[in-house]
Amino acid sequence: MIWDLHCHLSGVDGKTVDERIAQLMVYADRMGVERLVFFMGWPFATDPTPEQFRKQNDQVLQAISHWHNRAFGFVYLNAKYVDESIAELDRCVKNGPMIGVKLWVASRCNDPSIDPIIKRAAELKALIYQHTWYKTGGNLIGESTPGDLALMAKRHPDVPLICGHTGGDYELGLRAIQDSPNVYAGIGGSDPTAGITEMAVRTLGADRILYGSDIGGRSFSSQLAKVQGADIPEVSKRLILGGNLKRLLTPILKEKGIKV
Numbered sequence: 001m002i003w004d005l006h007c008h009l010s011g012v013d014g015k016t017v018d019e020r021i022a023q024l025m026v027y028a029d030r031m032g033v034e035r036l037v038f039f040m041g042w043p044f045a046t047d048p049t050p051e052q053f054r055k056q057n058d059q060v061l062q063a064i065s066h067w068h069n070r071a072f073g074f075v076y077l078n079a080k081y082v083d084e085s086i087a088e089l090d091r092c093v094k095n096g097p098m099i100g101v102k103l104w105v106a107s108r109c110n111d112p113s114i115d116p117i118i119k120r121a122a123e124l125k126a127l128i129y130q131h132t133w134y135k136t137g138g139n140l141i142g143e144s145t146p147g148d149l150a151l152m153a154k155r156h157p158d159v160p161l162i163c164g165h166t167g168g169d170y171e172l173g174l175r176a177i178q179d180s181p182n183v184y185a186g187i188g189g190s191d192p193t194a195g196i197t198e199m200a201v202r203t204l205g206a207d208r209i210l211y212g213s214d215i216g217g218r219s220f221s222s223q224l225a226k227v228q229g230a231d232i233p234e235v236s237k238r239l240i241l242g243g244n245l246k247r248l249l250t251p252i253l254k255e256k257g258i259k260v
Contacts, residue, residue: 002026003035003221005129005162005240006188006212009063010042017041017063021071024215031220034242035213037063039074039102039129047106047142048164049256050084053077059091064097069258072249074100079107079114086120093126096228099252100127105108105140110148115155116203125252126232129186131164134172146176153180160248174203184244188212192222197230197240206236210245 003161007024021038028036031190043061045052053076064071075092077085092098101121103109109130121128133139133145146167155162159182166185167173171194177183185200212225212243227240246260253260 001141001238001246002031002033002211003037003245004033004163004188004213004215005037005039005186005210006214007036008040008042008214008216009038009059010040010044011216017059018066020134021063021067021069025067027215027220031224033213033220035070035072037072037074037100037245039100040076040104046104046140047080048076048078050081050088051080053085054088054091057088057098059097060100061092065102069219072100073098074102074127076104077101078107079103079109079111079117082113083115085117086136089117089124089126091118093121093124096237097256098126099256100129102129103144104131107142108148111152112155114152116157118152118159122156127162127248127252128162129162129164130228132167132173133165134167134169146173146208148237150177150180152182153177153183157182160184165189166196166200169197174200178203184208184210184248187226187240188223189214189218192226193231197226197239198232201230201232201236203217206232206239207244209240210248211241 012020038060042058055074058127060073064073075098134143146163161183164186213220
């Protein structure tokens with residue numbers, strides 16, 4: 001069972017979102033990926049206005065509309081616009097089919113002004129994915145680090161949070177979230193470096209690690225290789241490839257009547 005946490009419609013052949021997701025499903029079938037989570041449309045907007053993130057969410061809603069129980073959506077929000085983001089969260093999750101939240105690089109998550117969004121997402125049982133990175137040349141102004149996410153996690157200790165990319169520099173990222181039991185490492189989207197999954201299991205335990213591809217920026221095969229080729233027990237691989245994500249999404253999927 002493989003559930004892919006991290007999929008995009010950008011970087012994929014096709015003139016429409018329907019054409020693009022259909023092409024991705026061909027690749028997913030080839031690689032044995034059962035279910036996929038999509039967020040953000042195209043072109044990417046690093047600091048979207050409410051109008052822009054609503055348009056991007058509409059693209060994802062259209063893409064997943066024909067794939068029912070196989071393709072899921074996370075609503076893309078900008079924490080600079082708290083009221084508008086909460087309204088969009090309600091539109092896409094409470095009153096729509098989406099099951100999670102995607103936060104990118106517009107605003108750092110260590111700022112408590114983001115808290116109303118986190119609290120509303122938690123009320124709806126929506127899983128929260130926060131992009132994180134440690135860049136050698138310095139992050140974007142609004143780009144969060146795993147350390148920022150650890151600070152946010154302390155303010156919301158009962159809310160499951162995903163550390164997207166594990167900060168890119170996974171050795172620093174894993175250590176930053178090690179003592180935050182409600183934070184999960186999303187290992188998708190970085191280079192398929194030998195040792196990343198093994199270190200994640202040693203540092204966090206297999207039940208806090210989530211596979212994702214970051215397709216179409218990356219490939220299914222390169223990202224699956226980080227897990228399938230890791231020197232860890234088979235039971236750990238099964239948790240990372242799908243068991244953990246299924247467990248985290250089960251509350252909201254059941255609430256929406258989606259078979260898990």
